[in-house]
């Protein structure tokens with residue numbers, strides 16, 4: 001029997017869909033799952049694609065079923081399970097074979113795993129796969145990191161299964177070691193900020209203007225036809241229009257307002273902090289999820305302090321246009337921050353991350369896919385060395401027209417007692433970014449006063465100390 005082109009371990013939702021995607025593109029895929037029953041069920045449900053699937057009962061059988069050099073995708077939960085699978089596979093594979101971790105791994109784990117495997121092998125790739133269940137099945141965005149020679153071996157398969165934007169595959173090798181997983185982490189950080197800002201605008205409409213979910217849905221649907229056009233805006237309109245079959249109420253109204261998080265958003269904020277690069281909109285989005293989780297405390301808080309009533313004035317077209325522009329401005333800042341973090345990591349780890357290519361492979365397949373990413377790709381193509389997305393001509397012009405609207409929404413929300421933390425952070429970032437003389441001169445003075453930490457002067461070189469008059 002013809003050997004398989006690739007192996008895949010882990011037939012959970014993502015793994016199963018990825019395996020079907022591979023089989024559908026004409027590659028033979030050998031699959032293994034910890035529980036045999038799941039493997040059998042998967043093959044039984046694969047329909048005509050089963051002819052391209054080799055079900056393996058053991059890891060030994062999987063290793064024996066694949067053409068050399070043998071690429072094996074791991075689609076198991078990030079963390080310990082990945083280390084366990086690597087340990088189990090290592091004795092069965094040769095130096096030239098390739099383990100591909102396609103889960104949402106922390107890039108620091110990926111770096112560690114690569115270092116461990118260095119020398120004796122097998123080779124290792126860490127790839128970020130975005131697009132959820134649908135993406136895995138019909139075309140995700142794929143962010144690849146690791147040895148380029150290993151990538152070349154699986155390039156035809158990864159290109160074939162990736163989403164397409166026009167003729168282009170949304171898959172690319174982005175750099176060595178943990179580059180792929182780092183980029184996926186920042187993708188998710190941006191996803192958090194994007195989702196949070198959308199939720200904040202929903203909050204302004206619901207709590208500030210008293211609109212029902214069914215009235216907000218068409219607003220997002222309309223925005224999806226304009227500059228905000230994106231998968232997240234599109235699904236927001238659909239989510240808001242959906243009804244709960246058991247109560248007949250809008251489904252969002254019966255969902256508990258406590259958000260989950262698996263860790264990638266938090267990692268983005270941590271890595272931004274570690275690199276010393278401000279990613280305040282992402283941080284605000286992560287913190288908002290944590291605040292959402294303390295439901296009990298918030299209930300006591302409302303009983304103690306109350307919440308302002310919605311405004312009496314109806315929301316008109318002009319107000320909606322302002323909200324749309326505010327969301328756009330906030331989004332520009334969040335993406336600029338995410339890309340700045342990637343640029344910082346690229347410098348720190350010597351990855352030479354291709355920022356334009358990253359934007360390009362995010363145009364389709366992934367959760368933050370949008371036409372906006374095409375604009376970011378074009379901005380980086382025109383100015384690859386730019387210090388900041390906010391300084392590129394296209395985005396500077398966009399901020400110029402939209403930031404007054406962001407300011408108005410943030411100011412009005414503050415007055416109305418509606419929290420818009422990600423939008424506020426974005427505005428604060430912009431206002432800080434555009435003021436050449438900030439207030440850190442005072443911070444430096446305080447540090448010198450209490451700790452003799454020294455400061456630089458604006459008129460003289462070197463490190464200086466103040467002659468502070470202190471009480472003794």
Ligand code: 6PG
Nearest residue numbers: 130131132188261262263264367
């Ligand atoms: C994607 C998603 C995907 C997943 C996250 C959700 O790009 O396909 O980001 O990775 O939905 O794990 O993360 P949270 O559970 O942290 O929201």
